[in-house]
Amino acid sequence: MSLINLGAYELNELIKKKEISVFEIAKAYVQRIDEVENDINAFISFDNDLVFSRAREIDKYIKDGNDILDFTGIPIAIKDNVCTKGIKTTCASKMLSNYVAVYDATVINKLNRHRFLMIGKANMDEFAMGSSNENSAFGVVRNPWNLDCVPGGSSGGPAASVAAFETACSLGSDTGGSIRQPASLCGIVGLKPTYGRVSRYGLVAFASSLDQIGPLTRNVKDSAALLEAIAGYDEYDSTSINTDVPNYKSFLNTDIKGMRIGIPKELMIKEIDCEVKSSVNNALRMLEKSGAIVEEVSLPNLEYALSVFYVIAPSEASSNLSRFDGVRYGYRNTKSRTIREMYKKTRAEGFGPEVKRRIMIGTYCLSSGYYDAYYDKAKRVRTLIINDFKKAFLEYDVLISPTSPTTAFKIGDRADDPLTMYLSDVCTIPVNLAGIPAISLPCGVSKNNLPIGIQVIGDILREDNVLKIASAIESEVKWKMNLQI
Amino acid sequence: MGKIINKKDIKHIAKLAELKYSDAEIDKITDQLDKIINHITKIGQADTSNIVPTSHVLEITNVYREDKVRISFTREESFKNAPLEDEDGFKVPKID
Amino acid sequence: MENEFADIKNEYETVIGLETHVELSTETKMFCGCKLSFGAQPNTYTCPICLGHPGSLPVINKKAIENAIKIALALNCNICENAVFHRKNYFYPDMPKNYQISQFDMPVGINGYIDVDMGSYVRKVRVTRVHVEEDTGKLIHIGSTGRISEADYSIVDFNRAGTPLIEIVTMPDIKSPDEAKQYMITLRNILLTLDVSDCSMEEGSIRSDANVSVKLISSDKLGTRTEIKNLNSFRFLQRGLEYEVDRHIDIIKSGGKVIQQTRHYDNKTQTTMVLREKEEAHDYRYFPDPDLVPMKIKEDWINKIKDTIPELPSAKEKRYKDFLGLSDYDSSFMANDFEISSYFEEVLKHHDNAKAACNWIMGDFSAFINKDGITLRQSKITPENLAGLIKMIDSKEINGKIAKLVFEEMYNTGKNPTDIILEKGLKQINDTEKLEKIIDEVILKNPDAVSQYKSGKSKAISYLVGQVMAKTHGKANPQIVNEIIIKKLS
16 A cells, blocks of 8 residues: 555554654655646645655654654645745735745644645635636646546645645635535545634635635544644634634544434525435435434525625625735736736736636625625624524534535536536535534545535534534445546 | 626726726626626525624634734845835835 | 904804824834834835735734723723724725725724813814724835826835824814814824824824815805815914915805815925815725724723823813912913923922922023024923022022023033032022121222111112122122111111
8 A cells, every 4th residue: 555545644653653754755745746746736836856855854853853743744735825934825826926925824833833744835716716726827626536527616726636645635725615615526524614713824815704724634533633733823813713722633433322413404405416415315314323313404594695605705805805916026017107007907917807706796895885785784694694503503513414516517617607606615605604613524426436525514613523423424424436547 | 687787887896996807808797797796686685684794703802912023024025025126115106 | 464364264264174193102013013113224124914915914902002092081082892993995005905904983982072272262172083093104206306296106115004003083173273283282292191102293103184174154054175185293284274274265255166175285385285186986995804803992991091191281281270389371381282291390300399490491491492493301401400400599509690690501511500500609698797798898888878778768778789799799699688788777
């Protein structure tokens, strides 16, 4: 068995036993990347030599007798919207194609304490806006299960790189499903933590009140461990939660007997593929067999979630992305004679169509005369959605739904129809609006060999319940991986 | 579905957002935005009387830092990604 | 001119509202840990946060909020328990994020007022809001004239970007340029007393925008207003407004219409000029900054801050009147200028004679510094030395006449009065034996005056005293001399 087939915790054990060196791990992954990256295009920045020199440094660090933590020497890909000092951080945009980050994001600082092995910066939808990874200035990412299909988005690179064994795990960001949906489409595990659980400092903002960084891994245990490594209070992020980080790994493989699971009927809508539905239902039956109580529940206001999201996220984005103006960093149209001309040309040329579209939507929703009807109204409906979840969690420990209504779709299929594309996130978006945690993990494979994901949603800071149920699904539901590469 | 957004609106919004659409692009974006905004107006149907807007899902208040000096950039760091600079600062074209 | 203005005032009413920006003198910026530094090498006091780098986040400076609350309390405002930071969105190259973190409908303080003492009356100026925001960077326009419209290009320095800024907005309660100036003086004095800003005019740490309109007294309809931007001295504020009021009246008189404009005061020409026509309806798209959480300003916090507020000028004035026994005019003079009152009180710390201290400061001292165009603190006389001088007069070590000489020497050299008196031998002669000898000589040499005195012309005694003073080069204690002569001649 090759090293690349091992999960992070298995590698960690081998490193601890001194059975393998980090350099060997690096070599195995670099070799794999050499083999498949042309097909997958999961990375924007990837440098063999840098990976090897880092690996050697970590080996020396270990040799010097330092503590080996969960992610010491473990290859992790970082979504290219997380700032990494001295390394290009492009957000997959022409706007930042030459931008070298001037500081490390808090999550990078935390992982650096582990001496993790940064394998590269992963491709994504430009500024994390998209559900297919087709909106990248660095080219589409292909799904390792079927190279004609999208990997999902916006964390398409982080998801595809994990699924294609180009890295052991990765960090992505999730604003409306950007970790869970690609995890689902690539057949891996993706976790969006509670809003505020992980510091956003150094994550290039899309929608500040919705963004969270989270792990993409090949199994639930790695997910729990990686969350543990990156979670925690940060004085640089006013919205980070100041409570202790639990030992998430301890919630795995526990008895789920008597745990109460709600199935929001608003997320089991007609748009969900039959195959997806039946896979999810199959998983639910397994959970029932393990002693969980499964019931249908109604969260009536979820029907507004997509609309609410497409007011709030673009509104915040329109303001967050104003800073990209060509003055202090990033792309600049150099032929402009006046500042206004420079702004317009820089932004028109530097941003891709989807980013511009969302800036336009957001600017409209915040503009004078429309603020009350759109932005303010959306924030009120958001409260209704939160209240629905609050009510549901009085009765249930977790809620379960499909992650994505469909399996991976063909590249180009939805590219020209923004609204249909937006519908890809219908099951994941409500979670971000409520700020609650959710995981997506594989629960089956479709007839045409594409993975199907199931979403487990918990209450605020109840990642424990999410992990308990996810772990049960992982051990009970069997499926077979069959990559095209 | 009635038109909510027309080309004039698009031009106005683009101006606020410092974006620019060519004449060739403008019909397409107008049409796309109109469809999206039409979809969004669905939120109008929700009854939000006596409902307060949510800005933050967490009920955190009063987060401050102490008035203590932290290390600033060096000049080089300041200008590291600058598209155009001179001795004294970031150069920008004439302000109009 | 004065009268002309008064006449116009009889016919027209001037309505002025001010928006004043004050840079706080905290150690660090509003939302990051960069040090505040005026005049440093450009762009060296910046970081990912105040340069608006992707991914950076703001965190509120607690001291700045406390200072804002302090100011709001001193301006008699209600403190809003729920205060929120909003984003004000507009593109300008001195704005690192192209939005300014500011406050919108939930500021720190609302509904306050300042009593502006106009001498013969008090103008109550209502303060609608006190809010906190971040300052922008600085633009330098490069071109032949240095003017923005004629520049070839501009340079941005972000050292100032993110400096904590307090905005104080008044109702249009101000009725004349003079009141506007007095309002600014009063406000600045309060801020200096609170020790929250250096209020330096030259460095632009306090600057005002003025909204002005003029209407016929007989009319209910408000006039169209214009705004004069960035008035950073009392004089510019007054002159700019005077010019603008005259301009409005001229337009109205000639049957024209005032156009809503933003204008700029040019001190060279002493006129205002159009900066831009009526805002093409600015749409700032305010919304609560999702990167920051709301503030919750509770009673106990407010009370803690209240305890740190020093005695304010209005309370000082009352105390000077009631407890130090100064006249109305003197109390006002001493209390309503932070530099004077702080100097005055320091003098009192060293020697407790308020009336004398007040007289010196308002009299000789003011005359000297006014002549040289400097301030009390810039002069060479320390409060301790002035106290020493007064103490010597009070203990009769020197008399008033000598004191004036000593004062002048103190002013010129900065030496302390004891040294001056020793050096110059100016100590008052109180020794009766020594004086009697001199008096005897004077009586002998001036038989005429003596006989005049004895024949009932009591005035003659001052001639004799004068002679003694002359002989002692002014050092004799005139009272003692007076007593001895009377005794000797009776």
